[in-house]
Amino acid sequence: xxxxxxxVETLGxxxxxxxxxxxxxxxxxxxxxxxxxxxxSVFLLGEGVEAEExxxxxxxVRDRMxxxxxxxxxxxxxxxxxxxxxxxxxxxCPISTMNDLLEVVTTADRVLxxx
Numbered sequence: 001x002x003x004x005x006x007x008v009e010t011l012g013x014x015x016x017x018x019x020x021x022x023x024x025x026x027x028x029x030x031x032x033x034x035x036x037x038x039x040x041s042v043f044l045l046g047e048g049v050e051a052e053e054x055x056x057x058x059x060x061v062r063d064r065m066x067x068x069x070x071x072x073x074x075x076x077x078x079x080x081x082x083x084x085x086x087x088x089x090x091x092x093c094p095i096s097t098m099n100d101l102l103e104v105v106t107t108a109d110r111v112l113x114x115x
Contacts (some may be wrong), residue, residue: 010039012108014101015048016115020056023048026114027064034071041074041104044093046115049081052093065092076100 011033015026030040044051054061069075069092076096077089089095105111 008038008109010041010108010110012104012111013040013042014105014111014113014115015042015044015051016046016113018047018050018054020054020059020061022114023051023054023061024056024059024064026112027061027068029112030073031064031068031071034068034073039074040068041076041108042068043096043101043104044075044077044081045101046078046081049077049085049087049093052090076104 011030013026013030015023017023026042030042033040051061052065065075075093077093078101079089079095079097082089082095
């Protein structure tokens with residue numbers, strides 16, 4: 001399979017699950033795209049806002065999230081979804097709004113939802 005098409009400069013990933021393997025793979029993809037020179041935003045929505053707290057022996061989601069952040073990826077989290085779970089945003093994962101999600105999905109060349 002070939003690399004991402006050259007016309008794809010920005011990638012938006014909407015993560016809607018706290019499943020360890022799916023969340024881990026979403027951040028692996030985001031990191032791979034960053035390493036390939038793409039701009040990547042990940043928006044955590046619904047159960048996805050729980051990603052930072054996932055603990056799993058096989059899938060170190062927190063590690064991939066931190067690597068994504070350190071590589072220059074943009075990470076946003078739905079403020080309403082966090083509030084419903086009585087959680088706060090963090091330095092790695094700031095509280096965001098539906099307007100931020102709208103910005104991600106309307107400005108990215110491609111959007112992928114992982115749920």
